[in-house]
Amino acid sequence: MLARGLRAIADDEDGSILPLILGYMLLAVAVIFVCVCATDLYIAQKRLDSLADAAALAGADGFTLEVAGEGVHAELTDDGVRDQADAVVSAVAQDARLVSAGTPDGVSARVTVAGSWHPPLFSPFVPDGVPLEATATTRTALR
DSSP states (O other): OHHHHHHHHHHHTTTTHHHHHHHHHHHHHHHHHHHHHHHHHHHHHHHHHHHHHHHHHHHHTOEEEEEETTEEEEEEOHHHHHHHHHHHHHHHOSSOEEEEEEOSSSSEEEEEEEEEEOOSSOGGGSTTOEEEEEEEEEEOOOO
């Protein structure tokens, strides 16, 4: 009698593991998708940061030498910074653009670049992409 009762309970449980397995597989795929997209977004932002750093460094090389008394110092201009930074951005990046480049104090070069990120999977859900922006500042020194 006990064996027959256990067998009846076991027969009722046939196939109930399949929805559980499918649910866990769906959850695993969703986690993998989110991790892939987050990693790709992080890498895209780091590339834009590197481009802004390189453009600011090049912009800091756009100085002119000014003689004042017995000393010589490097003077940055907005046009010089913009020309140098634009040359780097146009040579290196296809999908990034120079937003602004200038010098706030005549010694520092501040450059802002922008781009957009498109998810590697299911990009039709985000057709315009996600806007990204990076700003870098570099100082020039003459010794």
